[in-house]
Amino acid sequence: MKVILNTGRTIWQGQAIESGKDLKMYVDAAAICHMNKDQMEELGVNAGDNIKVLSEYGDVVVKVFQTKETLPGEMVYIPMGPWANRVIRPDTDSTATPSFKNIPVDITPTDEEVLDMPTLMKVYGKFSK
Numbered sequence: 001m002k003v004i005l006n007t008g009r010t011i012w013q014g015q016a017i018e019s020g021k022d023l024k025m026y027v028d029a030a031a032i033c034h035m036n037k038d039q040m041e042e043l044g045v046n047a048g049d050n051i052k053v054l055s056e057y058g059d060v061v062v063k064v065f066q067t068k069e070t071l072p073g074e075m076v077y078i079p080m081g082p083w084a085n086r087v088i089r090p091d092t093d094s095t096a097t098p099s100f101k102n103i104p105v106d107i108t109p110t111d112e113e114v115l116d117m118p119t120l121m122k123v124y125g126k127f128s129k
Helices: 011-019 024-030 037-043 117-122
Strands: 002-008 032-035 050-055 058-066 075-079 103-109
Touching: 024 032, 024 075, 032 037, 037 058, 037 103
Parallel strands: 002 075, 032 058
Antiparallel strands: 002 103, 032 075, 050 058, 050 103
């Protein structure tokens, strides 16, 4: 499924980052993708299933959850963090900030596991198309 990814801060991601990036609490708050119910049905996934998000910049496995508020159009949302950073546009256009918005991605269901923070950092430069 081809969609547009946007990222940003969430209350839960912000709270978890303060507790510790190596905690399960942080993985549960940041290694997730919010989708509309109809998108999840089209993809054939249920809340808590693993999905692979692939962009031209990288790929990552996260858990999918239905949004509480409807997202516009064909958009999905991943909280800012190392999981989102695997697939965002790294070019900063001389601003020192990568592009966190409007990233074309392809999403597929997967049996691959969501990586914890230490493991994710070890494979950060690797791309598994």
